[in-house]
Amino acid sequence: MRLIAPAVVLAFSFFVAPLAADAQQAGKSARIGYVHVNPVTSSPSPLRVAFIQGLRDFGWVEGSNLAIEIRSANGKPERLPALIADLLRLKVDVILAAEPVSAAAAKRATAAVPIVFMIGGDPVAGGLVASLARPGGNLTGCAGMEPELAGKRLELLKEIVPRLTRVAFVTNPSSPMNPPHVREAQKAATALGIRLQVVEVRDPDEFERALVVIAKDRPDALYVVGNPNLFSQRPRVLGLVERNRLPAIWSESTWVTEGGLIGYASNQPEMFRRGAWYVDRILRGAQPADLPVEQPTKFELRINLKTAKALGLTIPQSILGRADQAIE
Incomplete structure (x- = not known):
């Protein structure tokens, strides 16, 4: 999938590398x-x-x-x-x-x-x-460009999850990139008619406790912002999400390869x-x-069809046609 970037954005492309010696x-x-x-x-x-x-x-x-x-x-x-x-x-x-x-x-x-x-x-x-x-x-x-991707990720969730109106936005307060990401997500959620529940999580222990709070609000999906502490314990975090049967979109493609529902990232x-x-x-x-x-x-769009099936979700053909990878 491609996103039109501002003029100041430079493509990731290598110049001809010098000889190794x-x-x-x-x-x-x-x-x-x-x-x-x-x-x-x-x-x-x-x-x-x-x-x-x-x-x-x-x-x-x-x-x-x-x-x-x-x-x-x-x-x-x-x-x-x-x-x-x-x-x-x-x-x-x-x-x-x-x-x-x-x-x-x-x-x-x-x-x-x-x-x-x-x-x-x-x-x-x-x-x-x-x-x-x-x-x-x-x-x-x-x-x-994580903040700029917030709107696209919420749109993808809205296409995948029927009657989506509430999303728990799991963010990392330790990151200096946190405030602009939250602002962009809230702006996009308002435009899409989605109620955003912002939840701050630093590590897997806090994530596990946060899911208890999140469940009380009965969100339709999770949006998990990049967090190195969560990333380092992916099996545990994915297991917690699976146990709560919540569709989730992730900021890194590796999550989807290992069992996450959907990811949209550079x-x-x-x-x-x-x-x-x-x-x-x-x-x-x-x-x-x-x-x-x-x-x-x-940017890459990855979908885990096995996870979608376990959640009882049918991925629209319009999304499958845009996916860079559909994992079965």
Whole structure:
């Protein structure tokens, strides 16, 4: 599915990558920090894999001319300042911040070290950059247009769920991107004749307690905003949603692959591959202030037909025809 983007939006497309040996021939070596909230897993996440592969495409090979210092807050954002301070002590050349809260913490910690962010919301409204075209300061990166997608996601729910009038909007108060997303969702809900119940959730424990409150209001569906703490415990969260038999739309496609009903989002691995381009440019001398923030122009619609059947929902052909993937 495609969304018409503003003129300032730049497509996620790679320029021709240099030869893999280029950086080594130039005699360069670098150290970068990769900081995120998600707990450490036994194998690298698909997003980190995409980022590292992107670096390789530009000639930066871990263990050869590149060291990557990975720091995880293990689901506790309050640990981020200490983790970032550790990266600064190591004198990293660039910090890759994998979520809005990580980017905000990195910005507070340093105005000197370049920071490349990967976020879903508006970095201007979130206070990370001065503008998309001219970021200013030491931050730039990729922004996924999450607030702008609120209306489209609510429209999809309205098409799928018969007589939908109430939606529980599960948001993450820890994220600096939260306020603009809530505003856009409320605006879209009013236009669509939907009552929006805003519920703040930081982690799976709060999500489980929140579902008790949500159930009393008897919503017709859930809209779950991106939250690294929920994402890191997807089986538990999906099980809770299934137990309550609530149709839900998600902000990342992975949820749908693992059992969520529907997802509408930018291609996140592509975002992280593009993040490697920013890191490469900075390591070669570019300033973050001169690298415009990029936003996607293509979005993926995924539907889990097995989940729809379990919920007694029939997905309209008009939506199936637009889906990038229908999981059976």
